Amino acid sequence: MHLLNFITRFSGDNECFQYFRRIREHAGFECNNCGGKYHIWDDRTDQFRCIRCEEMIHLKTGTALEGSALPIKYWLLAAYLLTCEEKTYSASEVHRNIDYMGSAEVDKMLGRLDTLMKGFGCHVNFEMLLLACVKNR
Numbered sequence: 001m002h003l004l005n006f007i008t009r010f011s012g013d014n015e016c017f018q019y020f021r022r023i024r025e026h027a028g029f030e031c032n033n034c035g036g037k038y039h040i041w042d043d044r045t046d047q048f049r050c051i052r053c054e055e056m057i058h059l060k061t062g063t064a065l066e067g068s069a070l071p072i073k074y075w076l077l078a079a080y081l082l083t084c085e086e087k088t089y090s091a092s093e094v095h096r097n098i099d100y101m102g103s104a105e106v107d108k109m110l111g112r113l114d115t116l117m118k119g120f121g122c123h124v125n126f127e128m129l130l131l132a133c134v135k136n137r
């Protein structure tokens with residue numbers, strides 16, 4: 001994916017949120033409370049609701065993004081920069097290019113992404129890295 005395509009596709013918070021939701025649903029939902037595999041999406045609260053136990057589950061819960069104060073768009077941008085085919089950016093370059101007040105949050109995100117990337121042992125693309133984020137439970 002070229003940079004212009006990335007910018008167009010993920011221009012707003014909602015696009016990033018919906019994309020990450022689709023990635024998570026594609027990977028297969030599993031309730032953190034009861035292990036149930038089926039859910040519905042609650043538009044009112046923007047959360048999953050487990051069909052078995054009714055637990056409400058935030059989109060980031062149970063993923064590499066859990067506990068991160070960074071909006072999803074920062075995760076997508078970092079994943080893109082770390083995996084783009086035209087030029088792969090180092091973690092320090094990504095850190096410099098992500099303008100966010102909480103430097104520790106960016107460090108935490110990059111550390112988690114680095115750990116996930118090392119698990120592949122080969123070149124990893126954007127979608128593979130995001131799937132790894134979702135499956136990080």
Ligand SMILES: [Zn+2]
Pocket residue numbers: 031032033034035036050051052053054055
């Ligand atoms: Zn459940």
